[in-house]
Amino acid sequence: MRILVTGGAGFIGSHLVDNLIEKGHEIVILDNLEPQVHQNKKPDYLNPKAEYIFKDIRDKKVLLSVLKDVEIIFHQAAAVGIAQSMYLIEKYIDVNVTGTAKLLDALVNTENSVKKLILASSMSVYGEGAYECENCGIVYPELRSEEQLRKRDWEMMCPKCKRYVKTIPTKEDKPLRPTSVYAISKRDQEELCLSVGHAYGIPTVALRYFNVYGPRQSLSNPYTGVCAMFSSRIKNGKPPLIYEDGLQARDFIYVDDIIQANILAMEKNSRDYKTLNVGTGKPTSIIEVAKVLAKLYGKDVKPQIINKFRAGDIRHCFADTTETRKIGFEAKFNFEEGMKKLVEWGKQEEAIDKIDIANKKLEEKGLVKG
DSSP, X not given: OEEEEETTTSHHHHHHHHHHHHTTOEEEEEOOOOHHHHTTSOOTTOOTTSEEEOOOTTOHHHHHHHTTTOOEEEEOOOOOOHHHHTTXXXXXXXXXXXXXXXXXXXXXXXXXXXXXXXXXXXXXXXXXXXXXXXXXXXXOOOOOOHHHHHTTOOSOBOTTTOOBOEEEOBOTTSOOOOOSHHHHHHHXXXXXXXXXXXXHTOOEEEEEEOEEEOTTSOSSOTTSOHHHXXXXXXXXXXXXXXXXXXXXXXXXXXXXHHHHHHHHHHHOOTTTTEEEEESOSOOEEHHHHHHHHHHHHTOOOOOEEOOOEETTOOSBOOBOOHHHHTTTOOOOOOHHHHHHHHHHHHTTSOOOOOHHHHHHHHHHTTOEEO
């Protein structure tokens, strides 16, 4: 099949391209080589068997031409970075929402053979994860108040009885309460794609990626995933900077497992027109990530817990993968295995540490408090 991968030169997209080419598909990639991600150069991992169009997804003429003979679309292209999205609001909405709208507009207004659309969404659409109160059952607390956070009282409370609650796996039917511009843009992408897919009978799946890590994730982009940001600091002999107390937990999933979910979403039709969590179902604390990376890199650096907090940050969120398992998905890489692979690759990569500059920007904007 001829398959379009938007953002196919990026971290996740490039791995997906490699897998699809191995399976014998014809791949066309639309990617603008975002300078913040690619440091103004073409990555050396680009698959020579793919066709590349280095243009912007918001270029409607390009979209109208690229869809010819395409049967499957993997929509990976997006501006990524929760913190940065809070002050580059127009850019994130324009790239993610308007870019998706233009892709869909071209899809329904040009003659083509598209049979399926698979969207890269994000766990950030949930906001806070799901919790259980021993008195009130399953609850969905909103963001912690600034008053609570200034007291360094980090854990979540029941919105009904105000007792502390424990985190539980988050299901796809949890109410969406995005807490950043990036998260809002991903929710909008989901709703646009699923709505248009339903209306035109184009099977559509939105995959809600949890915290993805692995080779090819930019180590010089200070707004990428926490594993890459910590790697950059550690490689440069600096301590990873951790907000709150470091015990906040996320679901870290290795990139190859993300690719598995994409392929299954393409090949199976039982979850069409659905949203699906793509995670391991296991929470890992942020401080544990920093400690494991420092050990694997062989660096004597300890994470620095700064006891400050960022506007919109959530406490805990990890995946319930019940629905995704119905298409045959099961994460194959545990945290330790995946981290070893990340570090094996990362030791050979350049890492320009820009974290201090990024944090200073957030402080100037009043997004770091405490």
